[in-house]
Amino acid sequence: MTFSVVQPVVKGWCPGLHMPMQAADGWLVRVRPxxxxxxxxxxxxxxxxxxxxxxxxxxxxxRGSLQLRGFTYEQALLFPRRMVEAGLGLPDPGAEKRRALQVSPLAGLDKDCAVQTLSVAHNLSEQLMNSENLSALPDKFGFVVDGGGLCPAGALKGDISLQAVAGSDTLWQVVCGVARSEALDVSGVVSLALDLARRFVEQADKTRPLRQPETGCLLFEACNQPYERVIIPPQKNPLLTGSLLPGVYGLGVALGSLTPEILRDCAAVASQGEGYIRLTPWHSLILAWQNAMPQITGLLTEHDDARLRVYACSGAKGCAQAAHDTPAQALALSAFLPSGASLHVSGCRKGCAHPAPADVTVVATAGEYHLVRNSRAGDAPVCRVTDFEAVCAFVRSDMGEGGG
Known part of the structure; x- marks a missing residue:
């Protein structure tokens, strides 16, 4: 089948604290707590x-960051200073960029999450801040410290992952693409992760291990380090919503969309418990040390709510490359999702909101909708339709009548 393709503009970088990005609705700024x-x-x-x-x-x-939209250029430039003063970023742009580090969101709460998780994360964070040569890493290159537990090992996605060895309190392994190291102690696993990152900076090909898993093997070989090849099975996002652990609750964020009112309500609840809002990369917030499930208007409390399994970009309101209100369309289509199924509505073939495969992906272009099954937004569609009613009919038929 042949079909017309409009190539989206690929910027190749993500906005950061010191690097705002212009969008259709103004400048967007981002903090990475x-x-x-x-x-x-x-x-x-x-x-x-x-x-x-x-x-x-x-x-x-x-990636578990918070993004604010609609800033003027002048305010976008003033934003970093205010965030640094609030402890939400580093004053040095290079150090801030290097500290692209995700950590198991239940670390310190989940007894099945490795007890050393936060210690490893602090160690790696400090080393990254002091490794100026790693500023040459691509903007999207990221590290993960994965302690396992209720949030299963491998659920957090990074180019270089430090994963706890199951059944051990002190041993860790580095996973980079399809390559996994031998078991190491904390010092050894952090050192190896940094060595792999330095080798990546030195090589000519800058395709990240998360995008080209074989790169991991090449980096291990360049470091003269032993490794074993591993199979990376496809894994759906964990639904950290509802009652997770005693006193620990997850609240779902449909499409990752928050308002100032929701954030203030979360702050009020957090101040009565642990004092923090824990962000996850799976459209949920975690509030700990609570007496009961927090009831916050606008957030979801049921782990099987279909709105937690739909993804959408900002759409025409926020992106010049999108032609439709993709968030509204995604929420409308959620009515047809059976339990466990996922759906992604993208305004172009980049698929920014959900780079991973979805059961059904809808690419909403200006002239038609491309429908993709069990794949990504940039993959070949199984069919094309010209109106949203036909999209609804396709999804309803493909997913099964009355799902969600």
Missing amino acids: LFGRVSAQQALLLADEAERHGNGVITLTN
Whole structure:
């Protein structure tokens, strides 16, 4: 089958604290809280920032960051200083960029998550801040410290992952693409992760291991380090929603979309418990040390809510490359999702909101909708239709009548 393809503009980088990005609705700014934790006071500050200087749109990204939209260029340039003063970033742009580090969101709460998880994360974070040569890593290159447990090992996605060895309290392994190291202690696993990153900087091919898994083997060989090849099975995002552990609750964020009011309500609840809002890369927030499930208007409490399994970019309101209101379309299509199924509505073939495969992906172009099954937005569609009613009919038929 032949079909017309409009090539999207690929910027090749992500916005960061010191690097705002212009969008259709103004400049967007981003904060990457250390280990994905925002204090109640910091949450209140971000809510005020979104209202005073932005358009009130706050997004929880698929890397566990918070993105604020609709800033003027002048306010986007002033934003980093205010965030650094609030403890939400580093003053040095290079160090801030290097600290692209995700950590198991339940570390310190889940007894089945390795007890050394936060210690490893602090060690790696400090080493990254002091490794100026790693500023040459691509903007999207990321590290993961994965302690396993209720959030299963491998659920966090990074180019270089430090994973706890199952059944051990002290041993870790580095996973890079399809290559996995031998078991190492904390010092050894951090050292190896940094060596692999340095080798990546030195090589000519800058295709990240997360995109080209074979790169991991090449990096291990360049470091003269032993490794074993591993099979990386496809894994759906964990649904950290509902009652997770005693006193620990997950609240779902449909499409990752937050408002200042929701953030303030979360801050009020957090201040009565652990004092932090824990961000996950799977469209959920975690509030700990609570007496009961928090009831916050606009957030989801049921782990099987179909709205937690749909993904969408900002659409025409926020991106010049999109022609439709993709968030509204995704929520409308969620009515047809059976339990466990996923759906992605993308405004172009880049698929920014959900780089991984979905059961059904809808690419909403200006002239038609490309429908992709069990794959990514950039893959070949199984068919094309010209109106949204036909999209609904396809999804309803493909997913099964009355799902979700």
